[in-house]
Amino acid sequence: MTGPDSSAPVPPAPSPLPADRGAPSGDGFATRAIHAGQEPEAGTGAVVVPIYQTSTFAQDLPGETRAGYDYSRAGNPTRTALQEALASLEGVRHGTAFASGMAAADTVIRSVMRPGDHVIIPDDAYGGSFRLIDKVCVPWGISYTPVPLGDLDAVRAAVRPTTRLIWCETPTNPLLGIADIAGLAEIASAAGAKLVVDNTFATPYLQQPALLGADVVLHSTTKYLGGHSDVVGGALLTDDDELGESFGFLAKSVGAVAGPFDAWLTLRGIKTLAVRMDRHCDNAEAVVELLSEHPKVGRVYYPGLDAHPGSDMAAGQMFRYGGMVSFTVVGGQEAATKVCARTRLFTLAESLGGVESLIEHPGLMTHMSVAGTSLQVPADLVRLSVGIEDVQDLLADLSDALD
Ligand SMILES: *Cc1c(COP(=O)(O)O)cnc(C)c1O
Numbered sequence: 001m002t003g004p005d006s007s008a009p010v011p012p013a014p015s016p017l018p019a020d021r022g023a024p025s026g027d028g029f030a031t032r033a034i035h036a037g038q039e040p041e042a043g044t045g046a047v048v049v050p051i052y053q054t055s056t057f058a059q060d061l062p063g064e065t066r067a068g069y070d071y072s073r074a075g076n077p078t079r080t081a082l083q084e085a086l087a088s089l090e091g092v093r094h095g096t097a098f099a100s101g102m103a104a105a106d107t108v109i110r111s112v113m114r115p116g117d118h119v120i121i122p123d124d125a126y127g128g129s130f131r132l133i134d135k136v137c138v139p140w141g142i143s144y145t146p147v148p149l150g151d152l153d154a155v156r157a158a159v160r161p162t163t164r165l166i167w168c169e170t171p172t173n174p175l176l177g178i179a180d181i182a183g184l185a186e187i188a189s190a191a192g193a194k195l196v197v198d199n200t201f202a203t204p205y206l207q208q209p210a211l212l213g214a215d216v217v218l219h220s221t222t223k224y225l226g227g228h229s230d231v232v233g234g235a236l237l238t239d240d241d242e243l244g245e246s247f248g249f250l251a252k253s254v255g256a257v258a259g260p261f262d263a264w265l266t267l268r269g270i271k272t273l274a275v276r277m278d279r280h281c282d283n284a285e286a287v288v289e290l291l292s293e294h295p296k297v298g299r300v301y302y303p304g305l306d307a308h309p310g311s312d313m314a315a316g317q318m319f320r321y322g323g324m325v326s327f328t329v330v331g332g333q334e335a336a337t338k339v340c341a342r343t344r345l346f347t348l349a350e351s352l353g354g355v356e357s358l359i360e361h362p363g364l365m366t367h368m369s370v371a372g373t374s375l376q377v378p379a380d381l382v383r384l385s386v387g388i389e390d391v392q393d394l395l396a397d398l399s400d401a402l403d
Pocket of ligand 1: 100101102126128129169175196198201219220221222223232233234271
């Protein structure tokens, strides 16, 4: 039997990553998605990073580990590979992978904010992020101001001496508003605050916020990065050594880390991110064309539309416009609900970013938690996560549901 050599080298322990590992190499994006942090394993030659499904690691002498790993909450080689791949795709040196996007969001807040501090959030923030700030952080002593982030003057006006964080989503969920990342980075830096960009909708394939000045990039890897609706995860990417260290410290101290199998599934998804995103964008563009001409559709929200208020900004900072499309249905909430119930291929479900197309009613589903607040979404709004099925089938399904 030729088992793995007990001295077989495994990927090095996380944080801080050596300066030359996470940084973008000369390789292109799709190449890094497949290879960054994912060298064939030296001991066995395994081409795919193994699932290191172990809680603990043998030591040769007390405190003397073989590859820097002692316990999987503190570090696990499969998670390290995912962290390196994600850092490379966002063009930064430090990556930390979490059990969910919300665990990543909580970690940013704990790293940067203390009771008495203030955060600026988008006025159409993701419902879960709004709930975290409004229901968890406010009782803890944090205050927040919702602002339309597309309006930099409004953001400047909302800055207080205690502002420590500007929370940006672009495109936003579900109205697909666009914020000027470089402009926000300038405001944050002048205020002595950090800028975090939730890049879940765009993915690093379409937009790389750190290269535009964001201090932290946040992902729900549950969505496009995982890409197959089979895993929940989150990540923080930063080029700031202090923040990178803080994220790693909090991950191991609080313990909301990505398990080995979840990290592995996410890594597998990332390998095809570039080809999937191209198809998501192609299909979304065709869906937008159909909806824009449909008599039962009121308004279509998509950053690639000239009529979209953020289209110029989006063209400047995004490669393409993604797979998310929202629209209003003539006839109000009842008509919108009916469309959601009548599609056959678009599955009525929360979440987004998987290969399969999904449809939902934000007001009654993902954005229930903002009902009655300034972040409330239109009652006649429908949100699509356009998948990578045959586009003619998707168009036929939507036409049938609208007729
Ligand atoms: C889903 C989502 C989150 C939360 O991520 P989870 O993995 O569900 O915890 C955060 N931000 C955005 C934009 C999301 O779509």
